[in-house]
Amino acid sequence: MSSKQSASKIEMGQEQPQPTMKQSGSHPLSRLLLAAGAALVLVAGLHSCSHNSRGHPEQHRSHSKTSNYVHSDRLQPMCPQLPALTPSDRLQPLLDSIEQTPGYTDAVLERLSNAVKIQTVSYDNMTNVPPTPGNDPAHAPFLAFHAHLRTAFPLVHARMDLRVINEYSLLYTWKGSDEAAAPMVLMAHIDVVPVLPETVNQWTHEPFSGLIDKKNGLVWGRGSSDTKSTLLGTLEAAERLLGAGFTPKSDVYFAFGHDEEISGYQGARKIAEYMVKELGLTGKIGLLIDEGTSFDEFEGVPMANVAVAEKGYVDVSMTVETKGGHSSVPPKHTGIGLTALLVSALEAHPYPVSIPDSNPILGLVHCYAEHSPEPKKFSNGPSTIFQKAEKVTTVINHRIAVDSSLAEVQAHLASILKPVAIKNGLDFVIHDFISENVGMLLSPDSLGTVTVRTNSGVGLEPSPMSPSIGSGERSWNVLEGSIRHVYEAAYDNLIVTPSMMTGNTDTRHYWNLTKNIYRFGPGRGANVHTVNEYVSIDGYLDAIKFYEALIRNWNSE
Numbered sequence: 001m002s003s004k005q006s007a008s009k010i011e012m013g014q015e016q017p018q019p020t021m022k023q024s025g026s027h028p029l030s031r032l033l034l035a036a037g038a039a040l041v042l043v044a045g046l047h048s049c050s051h052n053s054r055g056h057p058e059q060h061r062s063h064s065k066t067s068n069y070v071h072s073d074r075l076q077p078m079c080p081q082l083p084a085l086t087p088s089d090r091l092q093p094l095l096d097s098i099e100q101t102p103g104y105t106d107a108v109l110e111r112l113s114n115a116v117k118i119q120t121v122s123y124d125n126m127t128n129v130p131p132t133p134g135n136d137p138a139h140a141p142f143l144a145f146h147a148h149l150r151t152a153f154p155l156v157h158a159r160m161d162l163r164v165i166n167e168y169s170l171l172y173t174w175k176g177s178d179e180a181a182a183p184m185v186l187m188a189h190i191d192v193v194p195v196l197p198e199t200v201n202q203w204t205h206e207p208f209s210g211l212i213d214k215k216n217g218l219v220w221g222r223g224s225s226d227t228k229s230t231l232l233g234t235l236e237a238a239e240r241l242l243g244a245g246f247t248p249k250s251d252v253y254f255a256f257g258h259d260e261e262i263s264g265y266q267g268a269r270k271i272a273e274y275m276v277k278e279l280g281l282t283g284k285i286g287l288l289i290d291e292g293t294s295f296d297e298f299e300g301v302p303m304a305n306v307a308v309a310e311k312g313y314v315d316v317s318m319t320v321e322t323k324g325g326h327s328s329v330p331p332k333h334t335g336i337g338l339t340a341l342l343v344s345a346l347e348a349h350p351y352p353v354s355i356p357d358s359n360p361i362l363g364l365v366h367c368y369a370e371h372s373p374e375p376k377k378f379s380n381g382p383s384t385i386f387q388k389a390e391k392v393t394t395v396i397n398h399r400i401a402v403d404s405s406l407a408e409v410q411a412h413l414a415s416i417l418k419p420v421a422i423k424n425g426l427d428f429v430i431h432d433f434i435s436e437n438v439g440m441l442l443s444p445d446s447l448g449t450v451t452v453r454t455n456s457g458v459g460l461e462p463s464p465m466s467p468s469i470g471s472g473e474r475s476w477n478v479l480e481g482s483i484r485h486v487y488e489a490a491y492d493n494l495i496v497t498p499s500m501m502t503g504n505t506d507t508r509h510y511w512n513l514t515k516n517i518y519r520f521g522p523g524r525g526a527n528v529h530t531v532n533e534y535v536s537i538d539g540y541l542d543a544i545k546f547y548e549a550l551i552r553n554w555n556s557e
Contacts, residue, residue, distance in 0.1 A: 001529075078366035079367035079495065082481050085477075085553050091241075095241075108544070109212050109540075111148075111232060111236070112219055112224070112228065112540065114148055115228045116208065116222070117209070117210040117221070118208075120141045122191040122259050127262040128263070131167035139168055139258075142168040142190060146168075146170065152235075153236075155238075155243060159174075163274070165270050165271050168258035169259075169267040169271055170190070170254070171256075172254035172256075173252075175248075176555070177247055181555075183251040184252050184288070185252075185254075185510070185514075186252070186254050186255070186547065187254075187291070189256060189257045190256050192223035193222070203531055204220070205221070206221075207221060207222045212537075217538060219535050219537060224533055224534055225523060225526065225528050225533055227260075229523045229540050229543065233522075233523065233544045233547055236544045236547075240544070240548060241551060248554075248555040250554065264508070264509055268508075271509075276513070285514035286474070286475060288513065289519075291519060291521050292306070292307040292505065293501065294520065294522065295487075295491070302494050302495065303364075303367070303494070304494055304497070305520075306468070306483075306518050306519070307519035308360045308465055308517075309360050309402045309501070310504050310505065311400055311504075312399070312402075312460050312463075313460045314398045314409060314460065315396070315398075315454065316395070316396045316398065316409075317393055317451075318339070318342060318394045318417070318451070319394075320339045321448050322338065322392075322426075322447060335448070338392075341424065345416050346413070349416050351401075351412065356403050358465060360465060360468065363468060363469055363497060398459075400462050402462040402463070406458075409433065414452070425446055425447040428449075429449055430452045431454065433454055433458060463517070466518060469497070469498055475516035475518070478553050479520070482550040483546065485553075486549055522539070522547075523539045523543040524536040
């Protein structure tokens, strides 16, 4: 996930490993629901699951496998679940034999470990900077990473077409047998966020050690979870399938950008441009998978959360400039005082709390309501504006709801800030959040100026929402069925739900390629962008099986 859009982009302090991935109590899902401001009362009428004589929830998947309805009231379910989708080819015995080869698992983990050891770090000063071919020390590790992949996956490099995009990003093409079949895209990113020097001594193991910790069932290191395990997991799946003689029906693309952590302008965006301009794939991709939300457990209900949308993002700077003068004759309000008035006005007018039908969080809440042991009630969560003031410039970070827009954020700010500026004798200048055109309200007798603009170029609109539960779209059906096929043994009564990314991924650059964009992280890692990042060994091995099943299922007849 991009460090500029991650809610946890600053390393805070040492967080101890949690080898057991199922947790109870306060967790990300409950915080997400509260942050969404879910003003919903989920009562029994919302079809919470029936209970047996011991007071435990009945297994819901048995209903979804046999009927399109739930319970005796025969009402349509809010969160219908599909059965596991088992690949229809006959490759499983051969794939199992590959997995059972002596030393196979150790070799898989060693390949991931060696990838983590390569310090492919993106720094903020590299944002949107075109690559410099030749001697570029900052990007030398990326070339070493390319070399590692060539050594680690010989069949992939022998049988797929590899195109290096913009020096450091990679696009692999696995040609399918049917040119008319809709292609699929599997994404990840090569780069990782920096390790803050002052936190190095807080790591249990050296940050780029790639330590294979079999005692705790973990692989440690920066990028182990975000997202080298995803990248190598997709290629491990492809290498195994190639070894088993599998040929896809559709083209399969593996798209690996090199600068996702700094917004992907020189990586994913260039890959997407190539796919549009050179390959003619606008609107033709059938399924696209990138990093995203993962597994959670809420009140005993295991959930696989698949993000079908992302919030928008914009940093807005508000600068108050006032006329100078001697400190012995201070004005009624200094620049800092005027800034305080403006910020206070913003805090007094928060964005309205709502979850419209278009918000994927509503689907997640429906799934929880329908499959939880007891009906639940959610109340409004806090709406907070975060700001960092330095002198008289305030930066206001906005995560834009999927049913809102940059234009609405701009209008909201203008409606609140302009009256305060006018009341205090200040000019008001706002730069359009989309075009950067300037709108001004100026007075020759003004005491100063309030200027509002995006902090760096234009903002990012909320993403389109991809089809999910109940849509009937093959993309969701194959994804949900593949998740259940691989994970139903590990998670009793697993519920696959739509969800939403609060941060942003490289998928922002692929919107014109497909409506079927999903963000799902099967690897079960933790401590992304902070101290002690790791990925679960079992989670990583299962992730390889997931990508393998997904490729096979997408290419079934």
